Amino acid sequence: MSLTNASPAEAAKAAKLASHSLSTLPTSARNHALTAIHSALSQAKDEILLANAKDLKQALEAANNGELSLSIISRLDLGKKGKWEDMLKGILDVRDLEDPVGKISLRTKLDDGLNLERVSCPIGVLLIIFEARPEVIANIASLAIKSGNSAILKGGKESTESFIAISKVISSALELTQVPNNAIQLVTTRDVIPQLLQQDQYIDLVIPRGSNELVRYIKDSTKIPVLGHADGLCSIYLEHTVSPELAVNVIVDSKTSYPAACNSVETLLVEEASLDTLLPQVAEALLAKGVSLRCDASSKAALTSKLPASSSAILQDAEEVDFDTEHLSLTLAIKTVPGLTDAVTHINTHGSHHTDCILTSSSELAESFIAGVNSAGVFWNTSTRMADGMRYGFGTEVGISTNKIHARGPVGLEGLMIYKYVIRGSGQITVSYGEGEGHKPFKHEKM
Amino acid sequence: MSLTNASPAEAAKAAKLASHSLSTLPTSARNHALTAIHSALSQAKDEILLANAKDLKQALEAANNGELSLSIISRLDLGKKGKWEDMLKGILDVRDLEDPVGKISLRTKLDDGLNLERVSCPIGVLLIIFEARPEVIANIASLAIKSGNSAILKGGKESTESFIAISKVISSALELTQVPNNAIQLVTTRDVIPQLLQQDQYIDLVIPRGSNELVRYIKDSTKIPVLGHADGLCSIYLEHTVSPELAVNVIVDSKTSYPAACNSVETLLVEEASLDTLLPQVAEALLAKGVSLRCDASSKAALTSKLPASSSAILQDAEEVDFDTEHLSLTLAIKTVPGLTDAVTHINTHGSHHTDCILTSSSELAESFIAGVNSAGVFWNTSTRMADGMRYGFGTEVGISTNKIHARGPVGLEGLMIYKYVIRGSGQITVSYGEGEGHKPFKHEKM
CATH class of the missing domain: 3.40.605.10 (Aldehyde Dehydrogenase; Chain A, domain 1)
Incomplete structure (x- = not known):
């Protein structure tokens, strides 16, 4: 050094x-x-x-x-x-x-005595x-x-x-x-x-x-590629079939266990059918932890009719900007959506593609959410705060990436590697291969 | 559309x-x-x-x-x-x-009923x-x-x-x-x-x-990542133990089979010990195919003493710029180097990290070249023109990349993919995990 x-x-x-x-x-x-x-x-x-x-x-x-x-x-x-x-x-x-150096991720026999390998190697200078x-x-x-x-x-x-x-x-x-x-x-x-x-x-x-x-x-x-994330606007979609206990636990952990972290939840998307059933318990638990709730009209109306006056008095009105804001504090924006499709659309357009979660007892809806949400982490029935290299078992974490190429999500040593293609031959030349007389095809056998 | x-x-x-x-x-x-x-x-x-x-x-x-x-x-x-x-x-x-969509490249059991998967998905918009x-x-x-x-x-x-x-x-x-x-x-x-x-x-x-x-x-x-290569300055290192026939075949194919291609050779690095033995035959074969040879002083002297006057008369003098130029035509720059280390250093500093090749009968030298050269393709005893998605067996080629991140070398469909991390849980929250009473460790079992 x-x-x-x-x-x-x-x-x-x-x-x-x-x-x-x-x-x-x-x-x-x-x-x-x-x-x-x-x-x-x-x-x-x-x-x-x-x-x-x-x-x-x-x-x-x-x-x-x-x-x-x-x-x-x-x-x-x-x-x-x-x-x-x-x-x-x-x-x-x-x-x-x-x-992480020298790992072989592809090995193909191109022809007799002509073997292709793809080998991991360092990127160069960080x-x-x-x-x-x-x-x-x-x-x-x-x-x-x-x-x-x-x-x-x-x-x-x-x-x-x-x-x-x-x-x-x-x-x-x-x-x-x-x-x-x-x-x-x-x-x-x-x-x-x-x-x-x-x-x-x-x-x-x-x-x-x-x-x-x-x-x-x-x-x-800079024109150099940057590995990192500027925002962590994570959302949870609260579907009506999930158990109240699971919903309360996961949402409270996602919001309150470390509010300044990028993997904390910032927006709660509530299915209309959950407004009167699940949302009140969730809101009570969050308010008890000191979370400020910024509610859209429907969720505020539902909570006002269900919560004691002392609780509903401290509900705040959400403005549009709240659904595009990473609060990084004990503030949660709440928006009502008719169903899964609108939740996915909201996340894909307002989120930061960091980590988003669905709470539901339906595996069918969960798989549809997982396929539709375009984020580095897509979770079913667990806290957004699970998005972390140590929790994923990577041993170390270089950072978290919301890039769409190279490395995404928590990045371990693998994110510092690229690969090279190595061919070991015995004099083969390209003009020998192809179609027609005097030419032969490549073998392309996986090894 | x-x-x-x-x-x-x-x-x-x-x-x-x-x-x-x-x-x-x-x-x-x-x-x-x-x-x-x-x-x-x-x-x-x-x-x-x-x-x-x-x-x-x-x-x-x-x-x-x-x-x-x-x-x-x-x-x-x-x-x-x-x-x-x-x-x-x-x-x-x-x-x-x-x-290429939906391929699972990692599957870890984080805990009972809490499974992590890394799943390939499209990048988004190209x-x-x-x-x-x-x-x-x-x-x-x-x-x-x-x-x-x-x-x-x-x-x-x-x-x-x-x-x-x-x-x-x-x-x-x-x-x-x-x-x-x-x-x-x-x-x-x-x-x-x-x-x-x-x-x-x-x-x-x-x-x-x-x-x-x-x-x-x-x-x-643009600030958007670009997948492509601007230059293809490929080199071949001619070590003295390789057979003359192999050297002639591979170098002629690398230079003449399609001179305008990015994977054609532009610089021939000749080991001193090959100057009088291998180089004259190689040069004769190239001249016969109409290749212009731009020689440094040592290689020109060696060729002048070995080749007939009619051939040596058409040799050209290399200038420094020739070793940094992608000629994309029937022109080849020739430089003399004492040995492998200098060849590798020349390639890493003057090349474009596209594809480079060593011709040698020594597997030890070949492996040292393969480890030392920092290019998308590193070949031993075969033509630089093998660097191609069809020849590699990728089925199709999106392009060739000399980027150092994401995708390198010939890029097939894989280069158009990224991944997302999916966790399917059953209500687990992060505060349950860790050290100390009331906490448990993650299992991190590969599945």
Whole structure:
């Protein structure tokens, strides 16, 4: 790992060159580098926490002057209970994942002695732009090395001292391994993001880790493919045959277990037939958890007639914009729909294609919803918050993608891979194949 | 299929809406639509060839006035021997391919009654921009319908009459099927490409089919992902242990069987040890086929001392730019390298990551080349021209991609697919899982 003051173009070029040798290292060499990083960081705990304390001190001052929000302090603090240990454990977790490099996904005998294979290989150079959290640097370095990709890291300026300290330790650790130092580079120069985003000649994929605003800015500012999601406008469709208990549990979990998460529900689509039966219990449970309900006219009328006055008094009127808003807070928009078709249409046009769910006892309706909803996650009778790489069993999560190509939903190491087609031949030439005399057909046998 | 005079934004929005129902049609309905298109086109041969004749007439006039190159005439002509039949056969070939929709690539039991699946689904809306060849419209409509994607087609103006005639026939044929008419739209309005390229809200993927200039212009003009390749700068590394016969055959095929193709070889990297042994025979064979050889100093010296004066007299001197040029003609640049490492470095820095090849009898060197070269196709002892969807056995080819994400190399129907994660649950909520009392772990069993 090198701590670079090089220009963005030089850094990107060096990362690309390093990626060529990193991509050919055997599994053992890449895993060994992760072990080396892990032990070097373990040993350097004190000096890193000292650097982190400097960042914290500066951030506190800035917060006191009103220049920084207090929520950043907590994200900055590497000394917070469990954070350091989690960071170190994360490195070994990634090391112990299956090697994503060199997996064969297709093997065809084109002819005798002429075999085609499709083999997974690293994408090349990743640019990771992230905000304050200093532990991300160790996590991303691990993911990059494990997957054989070079990475250029650009972190938020609030964590500069922590980043530099961690990066120096990783750098010395890598000196003793086969991973080229330029494969992982930390850029500390200020205001270089626009220039980095122009290096499409060298950088193959940008991964923003941070706020919606950061992701949206990056998507709008580069020709390099971006892996990420700006919005998480998730919906649940409440069909009338589901049990009240299931509906209450799933909706409360989807809305309240972590309202600021991208996989929390933002819109509840209520079937007309559920208005008087299921909705009142669901609404009571949500109100009890402090959720603000923004209701359309039908749902408000139904709730007003069924709920005690104290509850119905705090119902709010939904405006059109509520059905296009990711509230990221304890606010839920409620809309009434005649049935499944309208629910699916609403989701496909107003949603963000992140994760959407149907609650129903009918498997037929569920399958129709699953086929019709065009989102990265489509769930039946479970919480939208299940949309997560750890819950899916991916071992690690690079991010969540709402892209429509390459990788979608929670992205693990697989999302950092592409493939190459390899042919091993024995002198075959194309003019020998085809129709007519003197030509032969390809065999195209799956192997 | 609709022939639209709608604005690009309206056309794109209509295509997106149509994609939602197209994507849920069963295999049989999509295949039936292809059968219907095939028979409608068969019956309408005369009127389509009549429209094509109008295009041809206008193109001939333009060519006579020097406004159009003559090579376009041949590409325009649907009446050319075999072209009409090939177009019709292509529709049935696509119909008979395996359905790419609904393939399950991952199945995990997260917990009892909570199952995760990753299921292939269409990407959504494709924008296909192509040049004069009128048969492309039938090919693309077939690929789109088979893969469940909507498509907006914008063809070169020289084929307008043919496009309109074909599009009307396809449109009437689709009226009798379940494929929504707006799923396939032909845009005939002039000068709308820039506006179409701005519809990233509705269009998910752009596929340019045409010249390098067209592809490069499109890549530079849109935020929508582009599936294509602008360059095909392929190289062959000639290692000294390969048999002269194999070397001559493969290099001649790679250079001369279709010099204008993107998978033809442009640079021959000669190992020093091959200069006096293999290169002279290779050069003689190439010269005999009319290939211009642009040699670096070492290769020119070697050839001059070995070849008859009549041959060595026509050798040319390579300039640096020759090693960064896709000649697309009977011109080959020759560069001497000390060995494998330099060959790999040259390819990774000067090539276009399309297809590169090593000629050697050593499997060890071949595997090292295969691991080190960062290209969509890496071949050992076979012609670079093998890089082709039909030769790979994909049944059809959407295009060739030198992108580093999503799809790489020859792209078949698979390249038009993405996936969604589906969870079928029975009321499970996220707060039940985790560590500590009252929580349980996920099972994460592969199914």
